Amino acid sequence: MTSVTSLAPPATGNAPAGAAPQGAITDAKKRYAAGVLKYAQMGYWDGDYEPKETDLLAVFRITPQEGVDPVEAAAAVAGESSTATWTVVWTDRLTACDSYRGKAYKVEPVPGQPGQYFVYIAYDLILFEEGSIANLTASIIGNVFSFKPLKAARLEDMRLPVAYVKTFKGPPTGIVVERERLNSFGRPLLGATIKPKLGLSGKNYGRVVYEALRGGLDFTKDDENINSQPFMHWRDRFLYCMEGVNQAMARTGEVKGHYLNITAGTMEEMYRRAAFAKELGSVIVMVDLIIGWTAIQSISEWARANDMILHMHRAGHGTYTRQKSHGISFRVIAKWLRLAGVDHLHAGTAVGKLEGDPMTVQGYYNVCRERHNAVDLPRGLFFEQDWADIRRVMPVASGGIHAGQMHQLLNLFGDDVVLQFGGGTIGHPMGIEAGAIANRVALEAMVLARNEGRDILSEGPEILQAAAKWCKPLEAALHTWGSVTFDYTSTDTSDFVPTASVA
Ligand SMILES: O=C(COP(=O)(O)O)[C@H](O)[C@H](O)COP(=O)(O)O
Numbered sequence: 042m043t044s045v046t047s048l049a050p051p052a053t054g055n056a057p058a059g060a061a062p063q064g065a066i067t068d069a070k071k072r073y074a075a076g077v078l079k080y081a082q083m084g085y086w087d088g089d090y091e092p093k094e095t096d097l098l099a100v101f102r103i104t105p106q107e108g109v110d111p112v113e114a115a116a117a118v119a120g121e122s123s124t125a126t127w128t129v130v131w132t133d134r135l136t137a138c139d140s141y142r143g144k145a146y147k148v149e150p151v152p153g154q155p156g157q158y159f160v161y162i163a164y165d166l167i168l169f170e171e172g173s174i175a176n177l178t179a180s181i182i183g184n185v186f187s188f189k190p191l192k193a194a195r196l197e198d199m200r201l202p203v204a205y206v207k208t209f210k211g212p213p214t215g216i217v218v219e220r221e222r223l224n225s226f227g228r229p230l231l232g233a234t235i236k237p238k239l240g241l242s243g244k245n246y247g248r249v250v251y252e253a254l255r256g257g258l259d260f261t262k263d264d265e266n267i268n269s270q271p272f273m274h275w276r277d278r279f280l281y282c283m284e285g286v287n288q289a290m291a292r293t294g295e296v297k298g299h300y301l302n303i304t305a306g307t308m309e310e311m312y313r314r315a316a317f318a319k320e321l322g323s324v325i326v327m328v329d330l331i332i333g334w335t336a337i338q339s340i341s342e343w344a345r346a347n348d349m350i351l352h353m354h355r356a357g358h359g360t361y362t363r364q365k366s367h368g369i370s371f372r373v374i375a376k377w378l379r380l381a382g383v384d385h386l387h388a389g390t391a392v393g394k395l396e397g398d399p400m401t402v403q404g405y406y407n408v409c410r411e412r413h414n415a416v417d418l419p420r421g422l423f424f425e426q427d428w429a430d431i432r433r434v435m436p437v438a439s440g441g442i443h444a445g446q447m448h449q450l451l452n453l454f455g456d457d458v459v460l461q462f463g464g465g466t467i468g469h470p471m472g473i474e475a476g477a478i479a480n481r482v483a484l485e486a487m488v489l490a491r492n493e494g495r496d497i498l499s500e501g502p503e504i505l506q507a508a509a510k511w512c513k514p515l516e517a518a519l520h521t522w523g524s525v526t527f528d529y530t531s532t533d534t535s536d537f538v539p540t541a542s543v544a
């Protein structure tokens with residue numbers, strides 16, 4: 042018998058080829074006798090297991106309590122995230138339990154982090170309902186994060202087999218179709234979050250939208266917390282924003298949009314707001330991550346049926362993605378969101394005001410934009426991931442960025458990204474339109490320089506100064522913000538490179 046609060050070490054050493062799973066009890070009488078067994082004895086550890094192409098794979102970073110063997114802890118995670126409970130249940134024998142069990146198959150110490158281990162677990166495809174992130178997450182993150190024998194646990198990455206990917210519809214619009222609808226190619230898109238976040242009346246809010254779009258941005262954006270407060274009811278916001286969008290489009294001849302945040306307390310209300318956005322001719326609507334997985338999948342269905350770009354603001358993610366030892370990496374959230382079906386996803390800036398190690402953030406971008414992810418440990422990608430040509434998500438770089446960082450942003454993220462300057466547009470000393478002009482000119486100058494073959498990372502500041510000579514708004518932006526940096530140590534870095542630096 043094993044104490045259920047302090048897991049004891051199981052038999053160690055790799056099982057010889059063809060042998061029963063290490064530690065597993067194969068004698069049915071002993072295995073299914075009532076009582077408590079180690080999870081490894083129950084068959085949740087198999088060091089010889091070769092994952093099948095159709096298996097879902099997960100890698101967790103675990104910190105076992107003192108005296109808890111990491112292999113047994115890995116088996117416990119596999120057990121609690123698949124079929125197990127703390128004691129033997131005879132009802133296992135009414136099921137195909139040998140294949141249904143999650144199998145921990147590899148345990149590796151985390152480089153440079155004593156007491157932490159990466160544990161790899163394979164799950165049979167049959168354990169999961171098709172097309173349901175709610176179902177997937179109820180298993181994979183359902184119980185294990187509060188498990189007493191672990192001090193901490195973090196879901197670092199997942200490999201979603203093609204057979205599973207194909208049960209989701211993915212992004213309703215995707216990068217290619219979004220660019221076709223906007224008629225914008227060969228450069229990042231530009232946006233701005235309206236500030237102050239809360240308090241403006243509809244008329245003043247719409248004026249900010251108009252000025253920012255007229256100045257050269259492609260998009261403006263509601264902030265995460267603007268819904269339908271007393272100072273501006275949602276219908277007022279929608280009406281004045283769309284007036285601003287339409288006037289700016291007429292004036293510039295460019296397709297523009299404002300992400301109308303339709304986040305609300307019920308699905309019924311979200312659909313009502315989405316329908317009004319469509320009626321007013323908006324090309325895009327927005328939701329916050331905090332609405333939850335089922336709501337996200339439902340609104341994605343709506344966006345697909347209504348030819349609408351779906352913008353996802355990852356509000357709330359930092360509560361569980363930021364700390365390396367506990368929670369879920371944002372790369373996993375990004376994978377789930379690509380399946381669930383969003384078109385835009387806030388994925389970090391690296392250089393701005395919010396958490397973001399450059400290489401880790403590039404890993405998120407690769408999850409959003411690549412058709413196939415290769416293993417890339419320095420960028421945090423533990424598994425190959427085939428996306429089965431599911432559409433690609435446009436990442437959004439937003440949070441404390443300004444025109445003076447344009448060379449860094451273009452170098453880090455390339456063309457398929459929305460660069461979003463909220464304060465960095467609206468706080469411009471010459472006004473909102475000037476803020477937008479500064480960003481558009483900085484972007485166009487940098488894209489041209491890159492296309493001419495210049496090394497924008499090293500020559501960037503010079504390129505911006507040269508453009509600022511004939512563009513007063515850019516000159517003022519560089520004067521105001523040029524020296525603003527957010528130099529803090531990143532929390533969420535890869536353990537596979539000694540110092541995180543961009544290759
Ligand atoms: O309001 C802003 C940015 O405003 P500003 O441009 O004025 O800093 C967004 O909510 C953050 O970008 C979200 O962060 P993330 O994109 O990391 O989810």
Ligand SMILES: [Mg+2]
Nearest residue numbers: 234238264265
């Ligand atoms: Mg915000």
